[in-house]
Amino acid sequence: MDKAVFPAGAYCRAVEGIIAAGQRMDRHGWVPATAGNISIRLPDGNLAITRSGGHKGLLGADGVIAVDMAGVPLNAGDRPSAETLLHCQIYAHDPQAGAVLHGHSVASTVLSMLGGDALVLEGYEVQKVFAGQTTHDARVHVPIFDNDQDIARLSRVVAPHLDGMRAGYIIRGHGVYVWGADMDTALARLEGLEFLLACELEKRKFG
Template sequence: MSKSHTQSIIDAGRWIDAQGWCPATGGNFSRRTGAQEVLITASGRHKGHLQDTDLLQVDLAGHVLDSDLKPSAETLLHTRLYQLDDQMGAVLHTHSVNATVLSLTTPGDWLQIEQLEMQKSLSGNQTHDAAIRIAIFDNTQDMQALAQDVAQRWQQGALSWGLLVRGHGLYAWGRDMPEARRHLEGLEFLFACQLELRRLGVKPAVEGARS
C-alpha cells in the first residue's frame, strides 16, 4: 500500500483525536486506494495513536485482503459509500458529542441548516442563503440494513457531504482526504452552532423535516 495513503489516515486520526471527535476507540477512517480497494482502520484501534499496522485493505464487498486484522462491522457502510460514488476518495466516521446529541434531538429524517456562512465550507455551496439538509438514519447493529437504507436515499439524490446515524455519530466524505477533512470540520462547526441556537431558544425556520 502507498505510504501516502497510510499517512493521510494516521494524520487525520491525530487531528480528529485532538478535537475530541473520536473518544476511546470509536470511529473508522478510510480512503480509496484503487477502483475496487479501500484502506481502513482496524477494529478497536484508538484513532489518536494509529500506526501503519492498524490499517488493512478490503475490497468493495468488505472482504479483507491479505491481513489478519479484524475490520469493524462499520466497514460495510464505508464500502457501500465507495460503491455509490466512484469519485469518493475518503470517508471519516466520528463520534463527537455535537453530532450525537443533534442526531438524537432532531425529529424526522433530516437536520436542516441555514443562514450560516460556514455552509460554504461544503462543496457546491456558494451562499449562506440556501438551506442545506443532512440526512439522519436510525441506528442499528445490522450494517447491511443500514447500508441498504443509505443506498436507497442516495439514489434519490439526497445525500451530500455526510450523514448522521442517530445516537451514534457522523460520516463525512470527500473526493480526497483534504476534502473529507474540510467537510468534517465544516459540519462540526455547523452542528455546534445549531446546538447553541437551541440552547439560546432561537429556532431556525425548519429544524427537522420528514421525507
C-alpha cells in the same frame, strides 16, 4: 499483506493520511475511546481502512489494513472496522469519493437524539464547504438515520438517500459519515459540518 501489489508508495501514503486524519479528529474530541473509522480509496480500487477497535487518535501503521470493495480483508484474518460496509457503500455510490470519515462528536450525538429525520442548516457562511454550495442563503439537509448494530441493514436504509447528499449523514445517537474526493476535502467537510452542528447545539441551548 503483500504491500508490493500496490503502486509504489500508494499504500504507505494512504496509511499516513489515515493516521494524520485520526490525530486531527482526536484533537477535536470526535473519536473518543475506540470510536470512529477512516478510509481511503487505493489506486487499484481496494480500500485502506482502520482496523476495528483501536483508538483512532493513536493509530500506527498496523492500525490500518486493506479490504476489497466488498469489505473483505485482503489479508485473511485481519479485522476491519465494524462499519466497513458503510464505507464501501459510499465508494460504490460515488466514483469521485476518495476518502471517508466517521466520528462521534458530542454535537452530532446530542442533536440527533432530539428527534427528527434530518437537520436543516440554513444561513451559515460555512455551508459553502459542502459540494455545490455557493451561498449562505440556502438550505442544507443532513439526513438522520436510526442507529442499527446490523450494518448491512443500516446500509440498506441509507442507500436510497445517497443521491444528492451534500454534507454527509448522521446516525442517531452515534455520529456522522462524511466523504470527499481526497482526504483534505473530506476533513474540510467534516470540520465544516461539525462546526455547524456545534453552532446548532449552542442555538438550541439558548432556545
